[in-house]
Amino acid sequence: DTEVTQTPKHLVMGMTNKKSLKCEQHMGHRAMYWYKQKAKKPPELMFVYSYEKLSINESVPSRFSPECPNSSLLNLHLHALQPEDSALYLCASSQDFDTSYEQYFGPGTRLTVT
Amino acid sequence: AQSVTQLGSHVSVSEGALVLLRCNYSSSVPPYLFWYVQYPNQGLQLLLKYTTGATLVKGINGFEAEFKKSETSFHLTKPSAHMSDAAEYFCAVDYGGSQGNLIFGKGTKLSVKP
Numbered sequence: 001d002t003e004v005t006q007t008p009k010h011l012v013m014g015m016t017n018k019k020s021l022k023c024e025q026h027m028g029h030r031a032m033y034w035y036k037q038k039a040k041k042p043p044e045l046m047f048v049y050s051y052e053k054l055s056i057n058e059s060v061p062s063r064f065s066p067e068c069p070n071s072s073l074l075n076l077h078l079h080a081l082q083p084e085d086s087a088l089y090l091c092a093s094s095q096d097f098d099t100s101y102e103q104y105f106g107p108g109t110r111l112t113v114t
Numbered sequence: 115a116q117s118v119t120q121l122g123s124h125v126s127v128s129e130g131a132l133v134l135l136r137c138n139y140s141s142s143v144p145p146y147l148f149w150y151v152q153y154p155n156q157g158l159q160l161l162l163k164y165t166t167g168a169t170l171v172k173g174i175n176g177f178e179a180e181f182k183k184s185e186t187s188f189h190l191t192k193p194s195a196h197m198s199d200a201a202e203y204f205c206a207v208d209y210g211g212s213q214g215n216l217i218f219g220k221g222t223k224l225s226v227k228p
Contacts, residue, residue: 042204105150
C-alpha cells in the first residue's frame with residue numbers, strides 16, 4: 001500500500017474559523033511533510049516531521065500549526081487565515097528524512113478562504 | 115543557491131509523437147533526481163528517480179530519463195505520446211545531507227493534441 005490519504009478533499013472557511021487538515025499513511029514512513037501549492041506553481045515546503053518531531057519549519061506564519069499525533073498521522077491546524085492562503089495543501093511521506101527516499105504525495109486538500 | 119531549471123513552461127505534442135521535457139540542475143555534485151507528474155486537481159505521482167548506478171532510468175507509463183553528468187541534465191522522454199499524458203510535470207532534486215527536502219522546478223505543462 002503506497003497511499004497517502006488526506007481529508008477533507010475541499011474546504012471553505014472564513015477568516016475567523018478554525019479548521020484542521022488531516023493526513024494519514026500506513027507505509028511505516030518516518031518522515032511526513034506539508035506543502036502548499038498555488039495555481040500553476042510547484043509545491044512549496046511548509047513543515048517536515050521526522051520521527052514525529054518537527055524538523056523543519058520554513059518560516060510559516062503561526063496561523064498554520066502542524067501536529068504529528070503518531071507516526072501515521074499528520075494534522076495541520078488552521079486559524080485566522082487570509083484569502084491569500086487559499087491553495088492546494090499537499091501532504092507527503094517518505095521512508096526516512098535525510099536520504100534519497102522518494103516522497104509519496106496525497107491527493108491534497110483544496111482550501112478556499114473567504 | 116542550488117536550483118533546478120525546467121526549460122519550457124508549456125510543451126505541446128501530437129498524439130503518437132515523441133515527448134521531451136527538459137530539466138537541468140545546478141550542482142557539480144550529482145544530486146538525487148526525480149520526475150513527478152500532477153494531473154488536474156490531484157497530488158503528485160512519482161514517475162521515476164535517479165540515485166546512483168545506471169544513467170538511463172525507466173519509470174511508469176512508458177517514461178524514461180537519462181542522467182547526463184557532463185550536461186547536468188535529467189531530461190524526461192516518452193517515445194509516443196498518449197492523450198492521457200496531458201498533465202503538469204515537475205523535475206525535483208535532492209542534494210542530500212541533512213536537509214532531505216526536494217527542490218522543485220517550476221513545472222512543464224504537457225498538452226497532447228489528437
